[in-house]
Amino acid sequence: MIEVLNLSKKFNGNTVLNNINFKITKGEIFGYLGPNGAGKTTTIRILTGIIEPTSGEIYIEGYDLKKDKKIIRQKSGLLTENPGFYERFDAMENIKFFSRLYGLNEKELNSKLEYYFKMFDLWGHRSKPVGTFSKGMKQKLSLIRAVLHDPEYVYLDEPTASLDPETSTTVKSFIKEMKKQNKTIFVSTHNLFEAEEICDRVAILNREIIDIGRPDELKYKLYGKKIIVEFENDPKLVMDILSKSGLDFEIVGKKAIINFDGKSSVIIKSLVESGVEVSYVYRENHSLEEIYLEMVK
Amino acid sequence: MNFKNISIIYNKDLKEIMTLRTVKYSLIIFPVLFLAILLFILYFSYMNLGSGSNLPGFLNNTLKTVPYSSNGRIFYYLSMNYLIFLSIVPLSLASTISSYSVVGEKQQKTIEPILATPIDDREFFLGKLLAPLFPTIGITYAVIAIYSIFSDLISVNYGYLIYPNVSWAVIVFLFIPFSTIMMILMTLLFSSRAIDPRSSQQFSAIILIPILVIFFLSMLIYSIESILLLILTIIVILSDIFLFRITVRIFDRETIVTRWK
Numbered sequence: 253m254i255e256v257l258n259l260s261k262k263f264n265g266n267t268v269l270n271n272i273n274f275k276i277t278k279g280e281i282f283g284y285l286g287p288n289g290a291g292k293t294t295t296i297r298i299l300t301g302i303i304e305p306t307s308g309e310i311y312i313e314g315y316d317l318k319k320d321k322k323i324i325r326q327k328s329g330l331l332t333e334n335p336g337f338y339e340r341f342d343a344m345e346n347i348k349f350f351s352r353l354y355g356l357n358e359k360e361l362n363s364k365l366e367y368y369f370k371m372f373d374l375w376g377h378r379s380k381p382v383g384t385f386s387k388g389m390k391q392k393l394s395l396i397r398a399v400l401h402d403p404e405y406v407y408l409d410e411p412t413a414s415l416d417p418e419t420s421t422t423v424k425s426f427i428k429e430m431k432k433q434n435k436t437i438f439v440s441t442h443n444l445f446e447a448e449e450i451c452d453r454v455a456i457l458n459r460e461i462i463d464i465g466r467p468d469e470l471k472y473k474l475y476g477k478k479i480i481v482e483f484e485n486d487p488k489l490v491m492d493i494l495s496k497s498g499l500d501f502e503i504v505g506k507k508a509i510i511n512f513d514g515k516s517s518v519i520i521k522s523l524v525e526s527g528v529e530v531s532y533v534y535r536e537n538h539s540l541e542e543i544y545l546e547m548v549k
Numbered sequence: 550m551n552f553k554n555i556s557i558i559y560n561k562d563l564k565e566i567m568t569l570r571t572v573k574y575s576l577i578i579f580p581v582l583f584l585a586i587l588l589f590i591l592y593f594s595y596m597n598l599g600s601g602s603n604l605p606g607f608l609n610n611t612l613k614t615v616p617y618s619s620n621g622r623i624f625y626y627l628s629m630n631y632l633i634f635l636s637i638v639p640l641s642l643a644s645t646i647s648s649y650s651v652v653g654e655k656q657q658k659t660i661e662p663i664l665a666t667p668i669d670d671r672e673f674f675l676g677k678l679l680a681p682l683f684p685t686i687g688i689t690y691a692v693i694a695i696y697s698i699f700s701d702l703i704s705v706n707y708g709y710l711i712y713p714n715v716s717w718a719v720i721v722f723l724f725i726p727f728s729t730i731m732m733i734l735m736t737l738l739f740s741s742r743a744i745d746p747r748s749s750q751q752f753s754a755i756i757l758i759p760i761l762v763i764f765f766l767s768m769l770i771y772s773i774e775s776i777l778l779l780i781l782t783i784i785v786i787l788s789d790i791f792l793f794r795i796t797v798r799i800f801d802r803e804t805i806v807t808r809w810k
Contacts, residue, residue, distance in 0.1 A: 347563075350666060353663065
């Protein structure tokens with residue numbers, strides 16, 4: 253479990269993170285959403301022990317980040333925003349260098365390298381200099397570097413930024429695969445559709461946490477659970493019927509937008525019995541993007 | 550401290566430097582060329598020493614403790630002076646390697662993934678310090694060995710062997726390693742602010758080379774006075790300690806991640 257308590261970070265007196273609190277349970281995919289400069293990368297750098305917080309406490313699997321940085325770094329894998337490879341070294345040499353710093357021995361390394369390079373379709377490119385790789389290939393290589401030492405906590409900073417759809421799908425599938433292995437995954441992203449697709453919970457951040465929850469929870473919290481009923485009758489008739497029922501509603505043209513947390517069939521039944529000719533019924537759906545934009549406004 | 554991590558950084562840095570053709574060749578060509586020139590000058594000087602050549606008064610006084618003939622003393626003096634000039638070889642090599650080692654990390658944005666591993670700041674710093682130091686000292690010692698043997702082959706004609714002697718030992722085992730460390734620290738300091746290796750090399754050379762030239766000039770006059778050489782070397786060591794403290798502060802991970810751009 254990752255536990256962040258009252259985390260703040262200042263650079264030269266400027267507050268980058270203010271009183272951040274959250275908990276991430278084991279095996280969870282946690283999305284971290286926010287505009288540029290919101291503090292997403294700074295949070296990841298603090299959680300991975302790269303930089304120190306100005307104040308606050310962080311416990312990862314019970315280890316105190318202040319005292320047990322080396323243990324925590326050993327248990328963590330990081331996919332940085334910029335892939336960061338030695339351009340003149342080949343792909344294997346690059347990964348071997350970083351893996352040695354994680355303490356992997358040659359025997360362990362070689363078997364794992366073959367497995368991951370084949371999984372990401374890089375086996376045929378293993379002896380080519382990384383400088384010749386495309387952005388997508390570098391990102392896949394970066395993902396291999398992040399997981400080769402089998403970390404329990406994986407931090408992904410913008411994992412699919414500027415990737416083609418095919419590579420992006422590969423990366424997302426791999427993230428889901430890691431969840432199956434009970435790894436805890438922290439994903440910082442701008443891509444809200446992606447967050448909605450893969451994350452169990454998300455935090456919306458703008459230097460401080462604006463809200464945390466499951467994507468659907470956040471939607472309901474902001475917009476409520478709304479049912480939209482499209483009808484053929486005179487709107488006045490529908491308005492009269494709904495007013496008598498005491499529901500919170502709004503009529504827009506031949507649509508009734510009803511705030512209702514229960515089963516939609518209850519409403520439909522009462523409308524039909526009162527003579528309303530119902531043509532369509534659906535729940536109002538907001539994308540995470542709409543929620544995000546509303547929240548960071 | 551994990552010495553394995555230091556050696557991983559050290560080996561990677563060396564390997565990376567050797568992938569740069571220009572750097573690789575300059576590491577070989579510069580010392581070879583410099584040595585060839587010095588050997589030529591030394592031999593030319595030997596060939597042109599007339600019988601009973603005289604030294605200027607102040608040198609005659611300084612060299613009076615050297616128990617050789619007049620020409621033998623002159624050759625001794627010349628050989629020691631050229632040996633001091635050889636100190637330029639490690640300074641140049643160290644500056645070239647260390648400037649690439651830091652700026653290369655910055656240009657390729659590899660620092661963050663390194664700092665995310667269990668390596669600590671001191672291990673990273675020591676790896677960066679040793680990567681230029683050992684090969685530089687290795688090449689320099691090879692050059693000095695050739696130079697010393699060549700000098701001895703000539704000095705045999707005067708009935709003595711110049712090397713080894715105490716002053717030579719102070720220069721080779723103290724002055725050269727510590728002035729090389731000084732150059733590396735200075736380059737690391739400037740590399741943390743520089744965006745390309747050339748500017749970092751130039752900055753460190755601008756600052757450090759005039760200081761070292763003063764040392765060289767002092768040594769040229771007092772090259773056989775091992776006590777004075779030792780005092781000058783101690784000044785270099787003290788400067789190293791001072792520079793080391795400043796550079797370690799710059800190798801703090803927060804500074805590296807946020808300011809090394």
